[in-house]
Amino acid sequence: xxxxxxxxxxxxxxxxxxxxxxxxxxxxxxxxxxxxxxxxxxxxxxxxxxxxxxxxxxxxxxxxxxxxxxxxxxxxxxxxxxxxxxxxxxxxxxxxxxxxxxxxxxxxxxxxxxxxxxxxxxxxxxxxxxxxxxxxxxxxxxxxxxxxxxxxxxxxxxxxxxxxxxxxxxxxxxxxxxxxxxxxxxxxxxxxxxxxxxxxxxxxxxxxxxxxxxxxxxxxxxxxxxxxxxxxxxxxxxxxxxxxxxxxxxxxxxxxxxxxxxxxxxxxxxxxxxxxxxxxxxxxxxxxxxxxxxxxxxxxxxxxxxxxxxxxxxxxxxxxxxxxxxxxxxxxxxxxxxxxxxxxxxxxxxxxxxxxxxxxxxxxxxxxxxxxxxxxx
Amino acid sequence: xxxxxxxxxxxxxxxxxxxxxxxxxxxxxxxxxxxxxxxxxxxxxxxxxxxxxxxxxxxxxxxxxxxxxxxxxxxxx
Numbered sequence: 001x002x003x004x005x006x007x008x009x010x011x012x013x014x015x016x017x018x019x020x021x022x023x024x025x026x027x028x029x030x031x032x033x034x035x036x037x038x039x040x041x042x043x044x045x046x047x048x049x050x051x052x053x054x055x056x057x058x059x060x061x062x063x064x065x066x067x068x069x070x071x072x073x074x075x076x077x078x079x080x081x082x083x084x085x086x087x088x089x090x091x092x093x094x095x096x097x098x099x100x101x102x103x104x105x106x107x108x109x110x111x112x113x114x115x116x117x118x119x120x121x122x123x124x125x126x127x128x129x130x131x132x133x134x135x136x137x138x139x140x141x142x143x144x145x146x147x148x149x150x151x152x153x154x155x156x157x158x159x160x161x162x163x164x165x166x167x168x169x170x171x172x173x174x175x176x177x178x179x180x181x182x183x184x185x186x187x188x189x190x191x192x193x194x195x196x197x198x199x200x201x202x203x204x205x206x207x208x209x210x211x212x213x214x215x216x217x218x219x220x221x222x223x224x225x226x227x228x229x230x231x232x233x234x235x236x237x238x239x240x241x242x243x244x245x246x247x248x249x250x251x252x253x254x255x256x257x258x259x260x261x262x263x264x265x266x267x268x269x270x271x272x273x274x275x276x277x278x279x280x281x282x283x284x285x286x287x288x289x290x291x292x293x294x295x296x297x298x299x300x301x302x303x304x305x306x307x308x309x310x311x312x313x314x315x316x317x318x319x320x321x322x323x324x325x326x327x328x329x330x331x332x333x334x335x336x337x338x339x340x341x342x343x344x345x346x347x348x349x350x351x352x353x354x355x356x357x358x359x360x361x362x363x364x365x366x367x368x369x370x371x372x373x374x375x376x377x
Numbered sequence: 378x379x380x381x382x383x384x385x386x387x388x389x390x391x392x393x394x395x396x397x398x399x400x401x402x403x404x405x406x407x408x409x410x411x412x413x414x415x416x417x418x419x420x421x422x423x424x425x426x427x428x429x430x431x432x433x434x435x436x437x438x439x440x441x442x443x444x445x446x447x448x449x450x451x452x453x454x
Contacts, residue, residue, distance in 0.1 A: 045404075052393065
């Protein structure tokens with residue numbers, strides 16, 4: 001099997017991840033931060049060490065500013081719905097996932113307004129200008145993906161943050177960037193960043209985090225934190241304020257091992273590898289008659305993911321043929337409706353191929369060979 | 378020496394940074410203070426390390442439990 005669906009969820013996971021999750025489930029079932037016995041203290045150690053390794057990955061100093069959430073969608077909802085209030089305005093882009101667009105749409109009913117700006121795939125300055133043109137007096141947030149989940153465009157986060165007026169905060173959706181694009185919250189001027197465990201961080205599904213580098217915001221979920229139990233108000237300090245209920249320790253243990261794995265390889269090295277695989281794949285696809293590609297990776301930075309179509313075939317049909325030949329890709333709209341409108345593919349969708357750190361050029365060669373068979377049919 | 382921390386995260390933080398500085402410690406749940414209810418944790422270490430441990434914890438951003446302000450309020454937040 002060739003697995004080119006890493007933007008949906010990375011596979012395979014490093015051995016250290018599956019081993020540690022299995023071992024943890026066998027050896028410790030305690031609840032972190034609740035009891036005082038040895039397994040509970042050990043579980044709390046796992047949680048803390050994972051906060052620390054996330055900090056290391058993001059150039060942050062305070063592990064308590066890492067808040068665990070079930071996944072990136074929850075993280076984005078916590079941020080968007082927690083920060084924006086009636087009368088506020090937000091700016092986002094046409095590369096965003098529905099996990100950004102739908103919370104904004106929901107908030108429209110509560111008096112929040114937003115504008116969606118066009119990303120120029122090849123001119124980052126123009127993109128920054130488009131964002132700035134839409135900043136208003138009441139703009140509180142700019143919400144931007146770090147890397148498109150369809151075309152792999154790497155967004156100019158540092159340029160965007162440097163250009164924003166004071167008081168406008170930047171939320172970065174790291175779902176496709178975490179563990180793939182070198183990130184430093186302070187250097188890059190990111191106020192809030194969220195990511196899931198199960199994509200570039202190589203961990204299991206079931207957890208993610210928000211990294212907080214600015215003011216706190218209202219929690220969407222409140223409840224048991226173990227701390228201040230007689231106070232019916234939610235604690236107002238991190239991480240307790242935003243982290244109610246039992247954390248999924250086995251998943252977080254796996255996330256820890258996944259992040260250690262990518263830090264050992266080096267995120268710079270992973271980034272280079274994934275850029276080169278995209279270039280290799282797009283060049284190979286461009287050599288096939290009847291194939292449409294949508295980006296030119298020689299003109300801008302596209303990492304990890306790319307997309308194509310075959311003239312006269314639906315993306316679903318192509319993906320099904322590839323699946324029959326043991327190649328895993330994803331077809332359709334990829335929860336990014338505005339990107340497809342931008343590219344004129346709202347009716348056909350696209351076939352997305354997304355690479356992980358284990359993928360190789362020779363796997364792309366096999367994929368191209370199978371695609372050639374499809375084209376001959 | 379037993380010092381109460383703001384929450385489990387800060388107790389763990391104290392434990393890890395003390396370890397990095399060569400001081401052995403452990404995290405314990407408070408179970409001997411009638412005024413404390415819920416899950417409050419302390420960092421426990423040898424008495425002879427008190428001054429150095431406090432300095433390390435405070436410069437490392439460990440926040441102590443509000444009850445400890447009486448004892449160490451001038452040193453730590």
